[in-house]
Amino acid sequence: MTEPDASSGHGTTRRRLLFGGAAAGLGAAVALTTDRAAAGQAAPVPDTTGINGAVAHLFHGAHQSGIATPVASYASFVALDLNAGINREALRRLMRVLSDDAARLMEGRGALADTEPELATVPAGLTVTFGFGPGFVKRADGPTPAWLAPLPAFGIDDLNEAYSDGDLLLLVSADDQVTVAHAVRMLLKDARSFATLKWRQDGFRRAYGSEVSGTTMRNLFGQVDGTTNPNPGTPTFDKVVWSTDGWMAGGTSLVLRRIRLNLDTWDEVDPTGRSFSVGRDISTGAPLTGSRESDEPDFEATTPAGHTVISPVSHIARSRPVEPHEVIFRRGYNYDVPPSGDGVSESGLLFASYQADPVRQFVPIQRRLDEADLLNTWTTPIGSAVFAIPPGCSAGGYVGETLLA
Amino acid sequence: MFTVPTHARLSAVAVLAAASLAACASSDDATEAGSATNVDVAIVDAWTKATDSGMTATFGEITNEGDEAITLIAATTDASSMVELHETSMDDAGGMSMSEKDGGFTIEAGDTLVLEPGGNHIMLMGVTDPIEAGADVPVTLEFEGGGTVEMDTVAKDYTGANEEYVGDKDHGSMEHSGDAGSDEDHSGNDH
DSSP states (O other): OEEOOTTTOSOOOOEEESSGGGGTTHHHHHHHHHHHHHHTSOOOBOOOSOOOTTEEEOSOSSSOSSSSSOOOSEEEEEEEEEOTTOOHHHHHHHHHHHHHHHHHHHTTSOOTTOSOGGGGGOOTTOEEEEEEOHHHHHHTTOOOOTTOSOOOOOTTOOOOGGGSOOSEEEEEEESOHHHHHHHHHHHHHHHTTTEEEEEEEEEEOSOTTTSOBTOOOBOTTSOBOOTTOOOTTSHHHHHHHOOOSGGGTTOEEEEEEEEEEOHHHHTTSOHHHHHHHHTBOTTTOOBTTOSSTTSOOOTTOBOTTSSBSSOTTSHHHHHSOSSTTOOOEEOOEEEEEOOOTTOSOEEEEEEEEEESOHHHHTHHHHHHHHHOOGGGGTEEEEEEEEEEEOOOOOTTOOTTHHHHO | OOOHHHHHHOOHHHHHHHHHTOOGGGTTSOOOOOTTTTOOEEEEEEEEEOBSSEEEEEEEEEEEOSSSOEEEEEEEBTTBSEEEEEEEEEOTTSOEEEEEOTTOEEEOTTOEEEEOTTSOEEEEEEEOSOBOTTOEEEEEEEETTSOEEEEEEEEEOOSOOOOEEOOOSOOTTOOOSOOTTOSTTOTTOOO
16 A cells, blocks of 8 residues: 655655555545646645554665655654774674664564564654764765765854764654654664764654645744755755765765754744844745745845845845755754743754755855844854765665665 | 584575575565475574673574474574573563473474564573674574574664573583573673
């Protein structure tokens, strides 16, 4: 029983339903997906299957899951530091075990030697994505991509090592937090002979079923966030995201930035000021020169007084590509954790972007935002990490084999 | 003991089995053993508990795909100098204890022998070289009548499978008498 990948729109079968009972209404979902592919747009797709616990994505494939697969409601980004003495041979053992765990868990069954296999029976769209930091590639004696290093320092940064860097990334996402918790623990148990936990950052979006799948996420500023993303399954997406270089061919890079949103000072800004800072209507997400989220912003349009309608220092004016290759694919999450000190909230964005080359594609955008962006008044990057996301593997292989084999 | 005669009994069947189980990410693929030795089994989910030294155990599911009952009578592996087939049962005190299975495990046609923590398992003793997580640990299964099957297992970190051992016969210098703290972890117990 299969269903076309809701985000790829070209009929690739990466999304499956495990149980017959969940297939009600499947025909309607397929039809809508096909219509959307014909239109070539990322229109939201109503999910008519109702119960999604049985939704399973394939672990094996040319690319790792969790990037082009439909975004799930919850994600845990977990960074590990490798123990002293872990060498290339040990990394091979580690990645074989972790790949096997991920493949089984994504199928909705317990990992090998899983002590709680019952928790694995609801995959709920589980994906597991592995990323290598510079330390991992060095231990593997592999060629390090030129871009695989901490990002250059930015003036707006106030980075905390507790949310930065790391040798090995485990990115676990699903529409069910029990599933995420179990998968993370299983993977960490199997990694503990090799590495120690450096940090874990948990993020969330709207729960599954709360709104139509594919709706652009709102961050905790209320801002529609991610409007101009490339669509998975399109040539543009493939060009933006997938590397063609050496052992990374079929892989990509992840830039993860923990961006604190100062909700207390944001509260002081009225809707007009918020919209002006973003360059989009805060309520609808439409550019200030348009009426719908999908409208192209007109950065030249002026007011009767002669100013541009969209401020040149608004977020969308500063973040738009100057060069055609300055495009990234964003797949971020919100975070909201107990505050320390006097504030009532500690909230923000797990900004996550994927691109073939972060130095070429992401850094120019970030430099412009660093120089000027009205949103910087209320936002502070407090964590930063870059990981190489190696290509996927076929059944019988393991993630990282192009580096380690 | 892993002996030369055991090597000699490894047949073409065993080689085939090893080839199809080589990768851990596909360890759900059943191993098909042919009929050359009259043992036709499918093996899935085979793993061995990682250990630095001493005792450990191998688990997995062995399905008899043949038409007649078969009996697993022994197992050998390079990883251990002494391998036994064990069963686990509740002792008088309510704890779980394990002991050697007399006569081995008979698997009826179509049935599956489940080797699992807390249940039947293949006991590895006298481990001297560490069995590291993620390592391949090939185990040769010997069946009544002389058939052998190579079972590729992968080593996994596992903190369970600590049943006490109440072996009732001499295991050389092994301490195994179920004294307090005796379990499969027995680091440094292989003296």
